[in-house]
Amino acid sequence: MTPGIRPLVAGNWKMNGTSASLNELRMIGNGFMSGLDAETEALVCVPATLLHQAAEILSRTPVRAGGEDCHPKESGAYTGCISAEMLKDAGASHVIVGHSECREQSGEDDAMVHAKASAAWRAGLVAVICIGETRAEREAGATLDILSRQLDGSVPPSATAANTIVAYEPVWAIGTGLTPTAADVAEAHAHIRGKLIALLGDAAARMRILYGGSVKPSNAVELLGVENVDGALVGGASLKAADFLAIAEAYMNIS
Numbered sequence: 001m002t003p004g005i006r007p008l009v010a011g012n013w014k015m016n017g018t019s020a021s022l023n024e025l026r027m028i029g030n031g032f033m034s035g036l037d038a039e040t041e042a043l044v045c046v047p048a049t050l051l052h053q054a055a056e057i058l059s060r061t062p063v064r065a066g067g068e069d070c071h072p073k074e075s076g077a078y079t080g081c082i083s084a085e086m087l088k089d090a091g092a093s094h095v096i097v098g099h100s101e102c103r104e105q106s107g108e109d110d111a112m113v114h115a116k117a118s119a120a121w122r123a124g125l126v127a128v129i130c131i132g133e134t135r136a137e138r139e140a141g142a143t144l145d146i147l148s149r150q151l152d153g154s155v156p157p158s159a160t161a162a163n164t165i166v167a168y169e170p171v172w173a174i175g176t177g178l179t180p181t182a183a184d185v186a187e188a189h190a191h192i193r194g195k196l197i198a199l200l201g202d203a204a205a206r207m208r209i210l211y212g213g214s215v216k217p218s219n220a221v222e223l224l225g226v227e228n229v230d231g232a233l234v235g236g237a238s239l240k241a242a243d244f245l246a247i248a249e250a251y252m253n254i255s
């Protein structure tokens with residue numbers, strides 16, 4: 001946690017969910033209406049096919065709906081792609097950009113992530129910019145250098161605490177059940193904070209930095225209690241309302 005920053009628990013449903021899954025979203029929304037919103041803000045990023053319905057369901061709750069990726073252009077001949085403006089029109093408040101699965105599977109580089117973050121702002125969305133090292137990079141002792149390089153290339157200079165959230169997701173921790181130690185998370189988040197302040201100035205002291213990678217109810221208190229960890233980006237455990245709400249409840253047990 002960072003004093004003065006309200007934590008955000010964000011879900012990322014990835015390529016999961018059909019209209020039958022919306023009941024989980026209703027339960028997440030209802031859960032936050034019964035007091036959790038006093039501790040933390042919440043966001044669930046869903047597949048574009050569900051976004052309009054998700055935004056409608058969540059509009060009666062404190063939880064917001066987001067997109068999982070966007071194209072850098074506003075419109076055009078880009079078959080199968082979705083612009084930030086389309087996400088906004090469907091009810092999104094945020095969009096994830098630079099997720100490691102997109103970086104890896106679509107060959108997305110830092111320049112593309114930078115362009116997508118700018119596109120998010122153009123549409124009036126908050127950009128959730130993901131960074132993180134691979135297992136090989138960690139084993140080579142290159143983690144902090146990789147994070148610096150990704151921040152240099154992916155975060156546009158006009159990023160502010162209001163329009164941008166950074167999510168640190170070690171690639172090797174995503175969906176594996178493995179997590180870094182609390183000390184490793186603290187080191188990475190302190191490094192990210194310092195780098196953001198160097199890039200963007202003192203205002204970055206208030207920018208949220210989320211941790212993502214195998215966050216679950218059983219490790220949420222330990223991971224979310226680390227200094228400079230201002231919330232979580234939750235994949236698998238966001239698909240079940242009970243797990244997602246239990247992760248948010250961790251904030252009631254962190255002093």
Ligand SMILES: O=C[C@H](O)COP(=O)(O)O
Binds near residue numbers: 174233235236
């Ligand atoms: O965006 C979420 C992350 O990729 C983490 O996914 P996970 O919680 O399933 O490890």
